[in-house]
Amino acid sequence: MRNLGPEFDEFVASASDSLLRTAYLLCGDRHLAEDLLQTALLRTARRWSAARENPTPYALRVIVNLGKDGWRNQGRRVVETPLTGVAGPVVPPPADDVLARQVLLAAVKRLPARQRAVLVLRFFADLSVEQTAEVLGCSVGTVKSQTHHALTKLREQLTQSLEDTYADR
């Protein structure tokens, strides 16, 4: 590939971390996220002359489009690692904050890909509504409505799950 110059190197160095984390939250798999990042950087490089003014949204758009079905295709991930040599019950009541995060993360995974992407871009990548709309290629109103619908679903599922959990204790 032709030499893209120091600007591209700076972009890769400065944006790779946040792009990788965003990809991971979108697809739910570390290795797939790394593949998505690599593909996004490659495509950004190919279109560097057009993307160089604002490359991050371009790369994010590639990641969102390629990774929107990633989480849905994932099996149930193992989130606990056994600690050998520790006595005590195997399945204790989890910490409340850990529980809330796990419930929320599971609920996010169940969201439609577009709504999940809106949440990740807005509340992790910290994009504005306008920036999110640009990345997703939709209107500002769509971003707002998708955010509203996603938060409503998450609130319902989180509240229900926590109530069920505490009712069982």
Added chain:
Amino acid sequence: MLTDEHLEDLLRATFAAESANLTSPPGLSAAIRRRNAVARRRLTLITTAVAVTAVATAVVVVHPFTEVGSGVTPDPSRIELADYTFTLPASYGAQDGSCELTLPDGTTRTGTPGANGACAVLFESSLAPTWLSESPPDGTWTAVAAYDDPRFVTVTITGRDPVAERYLTLVVKRPRDPENELWVEELKKTLDDGVAAAHSGPTD
């Protein structure tokens, strides 16, 4: 009822914690890190408020939070066992010294009843809250005690471990002893004075 703001804070904390599972080159912007830190602290307060009415067992929970972008990632498989002892003083409202420690991976330890209602709990070295034992908590720590339940007192302490560059949250749930408990402000003062926890150090 969770407001949109609370839910957004929960989401930020959840995304930050989940993404912290990745080790990667230098991290997010300072603005995002600050917002994530605030969100984590709010998360603790919110979930404690939700949980306090449903406490059925006495339990101590330790949960490490990794600062996003710090390069330190929790890895339960690397935990070394039995290096520290953390003593919960009677001022937390316990009367029989009973308590449990639940590790992030779901396993539990039972505390050892001590004198005057104190309870000694074994910590993994990588989970030891050094800010509780070796230096006064810095400006990031919070302590909230809840006495809503007549049977239990719940104290949530959150602070940054300056050595390991991560956040630790202790949720202490123990049987109440109204004659031997401190209220919120007294608890804060106790912690601020650095006498809330006794630390025995490595027990080789």
